[in-house]
Amino acid sequence: MSEMLEKKDQKDSIVDLFGSKVFNVAVMRKRLPKHIYKSVMRTIKYDEPLGREDAEVVANAMKDWAMELGATHFTHWFQPMTGATAEKHDAFISPTGEGSVIMEFSGKELVKGEPDASSFPSGGLRATFEARGYTAWDPTSFAFVKGTTLYIPTSFISYSGEILDKKTPLLRSMKVLSNEAIRVLKLFGAADDVHKVTSSVGAEQEYFLVDKDMYAKRKDLILTGRTLFGAMAPKGQEMEDHYFGRIRGRVRHFMRDVDKELWSLGVPSKTRHNEVAPCQHELAPVFSSANQATDNNHLIMETLRRMAPKYDLHCLINEKPFEGINGSGKHNNWSIATDTGVNLLDPGKDPANNLQFLTFLIAVIEAVDRYPELLRSTVASAGNDHRLGANEAPPAIISIFVGDQLADVLNELLTGESSGKAKERTMDLGINATPTFTTDATDRNRTSPFAFTGNKFEFRMLGSNQSIAGPNIALNTIVAEVLREYADALEGSDNFEADCREFLKGRLEAHKRVIFNGNNYTDEWVEEAERRGLPNLRTTPEAFAEYCMPKNVEVMSKNDIYTDEEMKARQEIHLEEYSKTINIEAKTMLSMARHEILPAVMDCEKDLTTVLSQKAAVGIETKDSVEAVMVEKIAALAKDLLAETDALDAVTEKAAAIEDAQEQANSYCADVIGAMNALRATADELETIVGKEYWPYPIYEDLLFYV
Template sequence: MAHLRYSALDLVQKRERIEVRTPSEKISDYFGELAFGPKQMKAALSPEVYAKVDAAIVNREKIDPETASAVAAAVRVWAMDKGVTHFTHWFQPLTGATAEKHDAFFDPINEIENLKGSELVQQEPDASSFPNGGIRSTFEARGYTAWDPSSPIFIYGSTLCIPTVFVAFTGEALDYKAPLLKALDAVDKAATKVCRLFDRNISKVNAFLGWEQEYFVVDKALYEARPDLVMGGRTVFGHNPARGQQLDDHYFGAIPGRVYDFMRDFEIEAHRLGIPLRTRHNEVAPAQYEAAPMFAAVNVATDQNQLLKDLMNRVADKHKLKVLFHEKPFAELNGSGKHNNWSLVTDSGINLFQPTSSARENLLFLIFLVTTVKAVHEHADLLRASIASAGNDFRLGAHEAPPAIISVFLGSTLTKVLDELEKNGNVKIEKGDNLYMKLGIDQIPEIILDNTDRNRTSAFAFTGNKFEFRAVGSDANVSNPMTVLNLIVADQLRDFYRKVNKLIDGGQDRRLAAVDVLRDYIKTSKKIRFEGDGYSEDWVKEAKKRGLSNVKDTPYALDFYKDEKVIKVFERHKVLGRIELEARHEIMLENYIMKVQIESRVMGDLAHNHIIPTAIAYQNKLIQNANGLKDLGIDSSEIIKTIEEISKHISNLRKLVHEMIEARKKANKIEDSRKRAIAYCDDIKHKYFEPIRYAADKLELFVDDEDWPLVKYRELLFIR
């Protein structure tokens, strides 16, 4: 019987490209046609109702029942005109995926199609089977989804999807969206108060996000012939091919035909949904790619990223491809991240991270720049916890991504400015070829328009008019790190406002008071700033000297969520309470345990049922060959050496897998989730994964290529 591997390879050779047709030659003709955004609302609602909805979105207020009923009626008509039959509350539970329960518009009692305002605003899905960390018992399963009007309603397939938060009956958040909305509200309020110290025309500050989504694409048949990819999204075995990414020829190269068709197809569907995708290109590793949109409000951008990931999977299936979002699907190749480009913009159009020719705006720029650095310094460990996952642990610090050490890169220009300000507030930088922009007060040096190249080895880098949080994993829901980032900046801005006002009350000029506080922030947060190579071992040593944390494994990183300092900052801004944080800590530990457990079990299955039998069968062939040579009086010593080598790796593989299984049984008996997660990390993953892989990959080198059962790296990465 032929191996599944060869059946899969045969299928790949027969693949044909699928024709992709665009609705129109111009994207602008169909962009957002499946989203009930401002344009559609204006057309469907009366001016009075639209004004109420718009005000509710801007001010993050509840929509009254009468307005909700008007919106429900309008959106139902709009959706039914496009062939929609059902609606759902689309939410983001703590599984990492999205969730939905479809209900028909059809009302069998009155025999009409209907969508009530109450159905638009709230539903009651069963909450018992979603992760809740002990907040809700199975017999107390009630949970509520509530409409988030700040994120556009959209049509997906034949279903009207209403973005919602998901909370327990007692009010605790059971999702990623609810705390994100609260954190965005906190940073808006704190940032607006600071801005209004210097510009009374500012009444609101919005956080914006532009994510860059990296991913791998492989043929679907090859994917399905790899149980490890199917079960865990990562290849637990596989020897590197002769050619990997060492030539750098894939990066920004010509996009392969089938992948190009897939990209065009999902981009068309994304544009119809109002997702502003603009960039596509090959990434560094073979079979790795990236998609990126224009910036959007953080809440909308996070929803769009979750939607796009699902959309990409569906479109890939049509093209007989499979998208891999795991942070490290292939050993020894670059993994995938999701760079989060974050900025703050006022309702008057000022990007608070953009230096300008205005003295007032440059003072705000300096305030928000330094305050953000200070926030990262104060809560670096929380930022690390926000990106912790079993998948991201394989990527962080692997000389392809930022290390587990959180640091801030500003570039030589801004570093010089802050250093001068720290030492002497009225010292000015010598004029060079750069453009000067005066702040208008002697105590601040002139700021040079920053043209520094961004540091790809930094976890958190300033890139000219925004910060780029580069350490986020490709499979992550960006709501989590974005909640933390906006929360800690809100908290630091609150501290800044309090200290500046104290100095103002003492009679000091507000601009000079701001500078005094900034100088203190610069001095006390200096250790978090690093301009060098974040991949280097020298930085690891230097970071240790500075007292910066370097927590490489998720179970330990998650401990930061239980720190009293962290709990207080969440409670201070009413983003999450102690019970909610403890629940999330428990959920994330359980998620880590399950993912490592799945990989461990897949390893055991592949070793026992695929690799060892294949290696023994090939070994028997060699034994027959050696005996035949011996009968002919021909030297068979080299073959015997190969047989012995194979036997050694088989024995070692069998022994290690047995020990790993016993370690897993022992870990499973541990009741405390944290201790069990640490056991899975230290006693299973770190102790056995690499040695088991080494033995299996060595056998791949020895066994005849025609006999090897698993699809090889060269096939997964280069055959499309």
């Protein structure tokens, strides 16, 4: 009986915990006057503007609620183009003039903030002396309390109106997608009760956990987030025993507390498990709007990093912390749904005759085929270049997996014939005690970069450290553009169903080349993709060279997402970020090679030559001795290491001196990374020879297989 009560208390406590630090709908319903609450709900649901007087009431209620949770400060929480979040904390206090203070928070402070707009990346949109910027409250993403601060999600723009963040264009892309989707729904007579169509996202987050003390001994992990040196451990992931395996005690307690913290912040953390690589894990939340999902993913990454030290761990969210084992990605599950609860990518029981579904499905297929360079650039980064195409993540070629059932449906649309292959079937294990169950109509494809998985598309190319805003801005916008064209073509049709089918047949025929249901990891697919004319932008510099293609600039400017200047600014920001990342990594390698590895190698050589001298002094032959062979081998490698260190230094200085952003990124990619790889290969070979007691930092087996 006591155990049952304990479990009930735990269930009740989780329900009470969820969203307890969030100024959500339930809190607003309780604390706001009825007419103010309704006004805020219209803002959230239908994007209606909120009046200044209403904002004053909301601000006061929000302040009182936050203070009850221990808040003393507030911050406008925004997402600059660093890819991270930013915050400046202000106290609620306001001096009275009598030597005391009162606690105030006005509607003006809620709606608008003024951070410095010159110290964040702007790609030339702002000069250093042009410092004024504005943060603007986003009522569609709930405020929350973390620590002693009230966090208010906001957009971030310059004094002259240029977009300096990732939230503003995301909200704009969601708006244009909603508008064009509703136009299409009206053609089907399905939009009478629909006021809004929302892109929904569930972003799975992969990460590594390493021992905090060992992390502190690795300069490369501290400065770059990944190991720049390191020979492969005797065991990696080849036994396939870590994936979904038993979770280590320390890690399990860490995950438990991460969930509790996220639940209190209203983040619906749902799934946790071990990933493929040793000490790699995953957290996945329930779907929410693209805007809230983006905010939530930033909270997830921040919480993972913040909670890890409590368990003597350090969280690595870099895409490739360790060479030779899987890196970490972020799977972006994307769908579109009406505010009446209809998922527009749900095939239903008869997808071949579900013309509305086929329209939205083919619109997505066409959008991805027309704008692959744009999508590819949204997932491009120095870290992600190590994953894509490495038989652990999709290749850099954008293609779509639709599965057997939808492939058959689409083929029927094109040819009028159906193979009938993909049908529901019952799975019988031949064990009487095990119930039979119905299988899905199609399998899953983990090698595809853009896979249909039942009622959504899973964009699998994102790097673990990236904001999900960029990919979803692109997806929302390009799909909206295609839907606009569909609505323009079909509005006013006298025989809508026949015209729609014929129209979709033509669009599918023109863009079916992007559909590929096979193994994306094979060399044969790379060759086939080239024959189909699909771009293969293998590196970040290659991807961003295509970012400002006329068609990409046009689709963004036409839909009021970015201006031409804002597109060019983002291109420059990402190229500069890439070059800076590689430059930091190269300099870190140089420092480690000169100050740590070479001295360690020389200490080993010194001890070996001492032994040789001692043997010779007592008349022991040393010509072919173990010590002599080892000294010769180590000395040769040390000489190579020194030469490769100097070579890396030279090409890094040369790349750093290049002024053009694209040319500089190209140089870092072609020259500096090549020199880094050569230096690493020699150092890693030395690691396998030099005694562990000499090696200056923890090796892979220590990092990956801690207790």
